[in-house]
Amino acid sequence: MPILIHLQKVLSLYGATLIAVSKTKSAEAIRAVYDEGQRDFGENRVQELLEKIPLLPGDIRWHLIGHLQTNKVKYLTPSIALIHSVDSLKLMETLQEHGQRKNWKIPILFQIKIAQEDTKSGFEIDELLDILSSRDITLFNHLDFRGVMGIGTLDAVAEFTRIEFNRLKEVFIRIKANYFQNNPAFKEISMGMSHDYEIALEEGATMVRIGSLVFGERV
């Protein structure tokens, strides 16, 4: 799988983590990529993720990257390494309660809306800043805040995508400085997919989420 080796090399130059997005792909296909040394995999649906976990090796770090509905939170287990898609106060509160019940400090990223498309979910930047400034964030003691995530506009030209990724990086720096200065774990910027990961790396991504380049196009 030469493309995987290439990606892992490029990413290690940037000190970034490759998340191989395996949604719709079979356990066998995932196993083949695992056998090449890949350990971080991303899924966008809770059900599909939970079905795959027992079929595959226990040292895989599973990332939930798709929109998470509050009524699905009850199914989440500590076998999930990171939730990238926390996009509302309601979801934060539901996760906090679930973490309390499960005695689990749930690792999360704030998904922030950087694309122009209305269809993309995520906090509006001002909305998130409002929440952080008006609440005592330490009350969310069952959330383990790790950073931010964003999805660029799908078919934007490169320079436009660069502006979006740069905006996410700026928001990250601002939030980190104001609210997570003393939290070394708050360090992740998850951005970039198959078509725009190079720009994301240049703009400071610490994690890129790549599906079709690794697994081939989804049908």
Ligand SMILES: *Cc1c(COP(=O)(O)O)cnc(C)c1O
């Ligand atoms: C599917 C998906 C990806 C990967 O997309 P590719 O274009 O196949 O690389 C990345 N992030 C999210 C949130 C996704 O849903």
